[in-house]
Amino acid sequence: MLSNQSEVPSLGPIQREQAWDQLQKNEFDMVVIGGGVVGAGTALDAATRGLKVALVEARDYASGTSSRSSKMFHGGLRYLEQFEFGLVREALHERELSLTRLAPHLVKPLRFLFPITHHLWERPYIAAGIFLYDRMGGAKSVPAQKHYTRAGALRLAPGLKRDSLVGGIQYYDTVVDDARHTMTVARTAAHYGAVVRTSTQVVGFLREADRVSGVRVRDVEDGRTAEVRAQVVVNATGVWTDEIQALSRVRGRFRVRSSKGVHIVVPRDRIVSDAAIILRTEKSVLFVIPWGSHWIIGTTDTDWNLDLGHPAATKADIDYILGHVNTVLVTPLTHEDIEGVYAGLRPLLAGESDETSKLSREHAVARVAPGLVAIAGGKYTTYRVMGQDAVDLAVDDIATRVASSVTERVPLVGADGYFALVNQTVSLGEQYGLHSYRIRHLLDRYGSLIGDVLSFADGTPELLAPITDAPSYLQVEAVYAAAAEGALHLDDILARRTRIAIEYAHRGVNCAEQVAALVAPILGWDAATADREVANYCARVAAEIESQQQPDDEAADALRAAAPESRPELLEPVPVSTPVQT
Structure with a gap:
């Protein structure tokens, strides 16, 4: 599909019914299972290489991990301490691409304060890490690190206790609405011809001799079923990787463990600070992220072996966050201050450590059977690379020659023209009778699709x-x-x-x-x-x-x-203990 920005396809009820027909009638080069950011990124990569691709998701775009992150496109400063230099460099490159070219309407610069709590050794230690972070690509389009005395740090973040720091270092990362970003990646894939459809659950695999030749899907809104044929199937289901692998009845090449991360949301006036704050804990780090008129604070990092669809936060999780953030705040937060809570699951590659906080954030991709590729792990920030790697491996099962990835040069829908429209905020407000802050809010959610929205x-x-x-x-x-x-x-x-x-x-x-x-x-x-x-x-x-x-x-x-499921025909996944072929 060739179209300009104003012709981006609508993912509405008419398209949904058309997509069902296409899934049944077409034979695809690739079917991608999973509408999280990795699945959407894989579908976009395949579509922009000229492949005929379908993307199916059992629930909604970003309904799992991809809507429940810390809301950052970041390089992973703390991974430098784990000597994962390649991961950090790659993530910073992807952050820069999204910030400047691929999704500037969604990914925004974010100033951080790293409080220094020890005299002598900590400042040079942290400064060296941030210097390396900046040199790896962290300071291309944003300022490099800046050092503060205790008084300077407290002017930047007056809400911090005076005795909680001896100084501070400022550096930059980015913030993103993860759910909107994931949906936009999927919509961009549709813009380039992918057939995308939610509420479409994979319930079985098709086979021809020893190879996977497609999937059997079920519409979880009305119970209809269909067969979707493809030369290769990509399992990009994140924390559901093992369940889909069991459904295929083929032994996987890696396992995925789920780590629960909980965040709380409090009003912006509860913490007085002009910068986001990063705090070290005994296990990991705690982020305090500005989010419109709120702060998002998190995260936890604990093993989870229960319902993958609806991970639940506990009082213990919330108390853990409050306990740690309150050690540095002048005015402590209470449970009554909390306006929102969310829990998400990170898909971590298993087998490397007994502690989820030390499991790998790098991704793995494997051809688990002829016609079946699986990808898991990774960071939200590196979704584009993960999609590219999945397609690179999957092309071995595609009969025709496949072009190289071009997604590094393909802006997401809404990006083209965004910067010009920002300069026209006042005139757009006059045109639509809206305050300029409303226009800016809309531009930062829809970019150059703002006219489509307001129409x-x-x-x-x-x-x-x-x-x-x-x-x-x-x-x-x-x-x-x-x-x-x-x-x-x-x-x-x-x-x-x-x-x-x-x-x-x-x-x-x-x-x-x-x-x-x-x-x-x-x-x-x-x-x-x-x-x-x-x-x-x-x-x-x-x-x-x-x-x-x-x-x-x-x-x-x-x-x-026990709460009702919004999608009435959704089936429980196959248990991972189901016997599989070797």
């Missing part, structure tokens, strides 16, 4: 009003999420297309009915369906809040797992 308010200007109980977002954004961004359920809109679920104390409950009414005509919901969506969403939020008061993972998981 949904043509003839219905009331859609340019804010969502009543989530005024950071316009009503038209909810409409656009359903009409053009593939959202099928309230959870998709409130938790991922917007971040209402973590940015407001009501976690989306107070605006669920309004948003359901806005999208019902687009998604074909009758009154009963809309009521069910609201009830399911509210039950999910209630279960999460209750689980966050439990003392351990087992109790929290039991409560969270």
Whole structure:
């Protein structure tokens, strides 16, 4: 598909039905399983090489790990201490690409303060690490490190206790809305011809003799099934890698362990600082990240062996975060300050350490059988490289000659023209009758697709009003999420297309009915369906809040797992103990 920026395909109900037909009728060069950032990046890489590719996701884009990160495109400063220089250099290169070329509308510079807590040795030690970080590529488009005395550091971050530091070092990384970024990668893949479809669960593999020749899929909205044929299948399912591997009945080349990371969200006025803060803990590091009118604080790093679809935060997790951040804050945070909590699972390559914090963040890719490739591990920041590596290996199973990767030079949809539109913020505000801060907010979410978004308010200007109980977002954004961004359920809109679920104390409950009414005509919901969506969403939020008061993972998981699933036909994955062929 060749199109300009204004012709980016809408991932709406019509496209969804067309995609189902295409999945059944076409024979693809490649089918990618998994709509997280790695799966979306793999589909984009394949599509831009001229391959006929399909991407299927059982739930929603970024519904797993890719919407629950620390919200950073970063090189991984702490990995320097583990001597993973190659990983850091690669990640910084990818950070620079996204910041300047691939996704400048989504990836933004972020100033950090590293508090120095020991005299004499710590400043030269940390400064040497940050110097190496900057020289590896960390200071190409952002300032290099800057040193502060205690007084200077406290002017930058007055919310820190005076006795919690003896000085500080400033350096830069970036911040990103991970869920929107992942969806945008998938939409860019569709822009270049990929057939992409959510709520489409792989329930089996097709075979011809000894090779995998496709997948059997199930529409988890209505129970329909179809066979999708392809020369090669790529398993890019993250923490579900082992489950999909078991479903294929072929022994894998590596195993994946899940590490749970929990973050809390508090109002911006609870911590007075002009910079993000990075704190060392006994196990890892703790980030305090500015996020609009909030701070995101995390993360934990603990083994998780329970429900992969809905990892649950516990009171112990939250207490751990509060306990560590409060050691440095003038005004301690309490549970009452918390407006949002989320838990995600990192897919770590197993077998290298008994501690999840020491498992590899590097990725692995393997041809596990003729026609089947698996990729796992890695960092969010290196998704593009992971996609490229997966396709590079998968081409051995594709009969025709395949071009080299070009994604290093392919901006995501919304990137082209973004910088020019930023310079036109005031005039755009006058054109649409919106304050300039609203325009900038929209540009930083949609980039040059802003006109497409606001066009949904043509003839219905009331859609340019804010969502009543989530005024950071316009009503038209909810409409656009359903009409053009593939959202099928309230959870998709409130938790991922917007971040209402973590940015407001009501976690989306107070605006669920309004948003359901806005999208019902687009998604074909009758009154009963809309009521069910609201009830399911509210039950999910209630279960999460209750689980966050439990003392351990087992109790929290039991409560969270009891909440209704928004996708009614979703099947439980095959247990990893299923016998496989060697």
